[in-house]
Amino acid sequence: GAGVSQSPRYKVAKRGQDVALRCDPISGHVSLFWYQQALGQGPEFLTYFQNEAQLDKSGLPSDRFFAERPEGSVSTLKIQRTQQEDSAVYLCASSFKRDWSSYEQYFGPGTRLTVT
C-alpha cells in the first residue's frame, strides 16, 4: 500500500516568507509526528498528533512554527517569517496503534527547505 507522502519534496523560500509543508500519513494511522533534521544531524522531534489532537508540541522551536491535523489525517506544518536557521529537512512519520508494542513509525521522504 501507499506509504507516508510529503509535499513539496523541495522548497526554496526567501527569508521572511511563509511556507506550508504537507504530510499524508498511511491511511488509518492514528499517530503522526513531525521531525526536523539539520544537515549532518539526526532528526529532532517537533510535534505529535494523536488523531486530530496535538498532544505534544514541545519541540517546536518558536511561535513561528505551527502544525495542524484538523481531520485526523493530513497534517500541515506551517513556518511563518522563515529564517535561515529554519533550513533543514522536515520529516513526517506515522504509526498505527497506541500501545507500546506497535510504536513502529513509518517515515515519509521529507521536505528539504532552504531559506535564502
Add this chain to the structure above:
Amino acid sequence: KNEVEQSPQNLTAQEGEFITINCSYSVGISALHWLQQHPGGGIVSLFMLSSGKKKHGRLIATINIQEKHSSLHITASHPRDSAVYICAVLPSNFGNEKLTFGTGTRLTIIP
C-alpha cells in the same frame, strides 16, 4: 551529553566486510529503532526491538537492556548498503511516543 550516542560517526569498509555500528543510550526505553537513510531519501525503518536479537537478510540487530546498548551488524557488506544508519529510542514513560535520535553513522562500502 546526548541521550543517544552512536559510534563510529563515519565508517568506510571494503565490499564483503562485516560491519558493526554501536548505539548507547542513557534513558529507560520501551523500544529501540534502527533506521536507514540514503542521501536525498527518506528514512526506512530496519528494526524495532525491545530485547534480544532480530535478523533480516544480512542485517542483525541486538540489544542489551541492562547495559543500555545496541548493535547493528551487516554481514557480507555491499556498496548498496552505503547510507546513514540512525539509532532512535522510544522512552519508557507510558504514552510518550516521540523518538530520540542519535546523530547517525555514515557508512561507505567501497567495491
